Amino acid sequence: MWQTNAVALRAGTGRSAAGTARCSRTVEAMLVDSPYFPDELEALPGLLAGAGFEPDALLATHADFDHLLGRLAFPGLALGLGEPSVQRVHQEPGAAQRALRAQDDELYVERPAPLGLGQVQTLPVPGSVELGTEELELHPADGHTSDGLAVMARWCGVLCAGDYLSGVEIPMISPGGSFADYRATLARLVPLVEAADTIVPGHGAPHRRDDALRVLDEDLHYLDALERGEEKPALPKGRDTVEQRRIHSENLERLG
Numbered sequence: 001m002w003q004t005n006a007v008a009l010r011a012g013t014g015r016s017a018a019g020t021a022r023c024s025r026t027v028e029a030m031l032v033d034s035p036y037f038p039d040e041l042e043a044l045p046g047l048l049a050g051a052g053f054e055p056d057a058l059l060a061t062h063a064d065f066d067h068l069l070g071r072l073a074f075p076g077l078a079l080g081l082g083e084p085s086v087q088r089v090h091q092e093p094g095a096a097q098r099a100l101r102a103q104d105d106e107l108y109v110e111r112p113a114p115l116g117l118g119q120v121q122t123l124p125v126p127g128s129v130e131l132g133t134e135e136l137e138l139h140p141a142d143g144h145t146s147d148g149l150a151v152m153a154r155w156c157g158v159l160c161a162g163d164y165l166s167g168v169e170i171p172m173i174s175p176g177g178s179f180a181d182y183r184a185t186l187a188r189l190v191p192l193v194e195a196a197d198t199i200v201p202g203h204g205a206p207h208r209r210d211d212a213l214r215v216l217d218e219d220l221h222y223l224d225a226l227e228r229g230e231e232k233p234a235l236p237k238g239r240d241t242v243e244q245r246r247i248h249s250e251n252l253e254r255l256g
């Protein structure tokens, strides 16, 4: 019904052969973004534990409601948000909760508990966070919304792109987003994609590097057509749907 990705990342713990922990407070596994449906959220901790991932921190690429649900699966964990996302949450109190309720109503989804953001940890963007013995790079990725970051796990070749580079969704300029910032983000993503093996967009299947570069190129062409104000541009293969045409008219309105 809806393709949404959550990514669990982990790194070495820095334990020596004798088994002593280098630093007991180091975050060792991180969940980036979240699934949406209650049964997915309920299954997630067990599923990840079975694969050896026990997240001790959460991170959301941006403050859209569908990326903020990690605490519904891991209620005890703090949610890491980039500084611009924290600002956005403060500027629009309750907006994520309202948007989640609207989406739930539309899809007849019932939840055992409402969404609370709980303890929020503000992260500098650009910046980095330690994960075990490794480092997660946080790169600015605004334009889709006023906030946003991309997470680069360079040691394992994974780039979590947030709501960019989707194979199922055209570039979406949401309220608060900006066309120029969107373009700047795509330019910033190029060297990251080139250095990654697996690129995970917020929605749609993960890409290998070449596919992500193709999507990025298609997105640039789409933005050109949007800038020209084309009402019926050619949309990329696999993304020419009624829903994407609707997103395109919203983009046109926003561009004015």
Ligand SMILES: [Zn+2]
Pocket: 064, 066, 067, 163, 202, 203
């Ligand atoms: Zn999203």
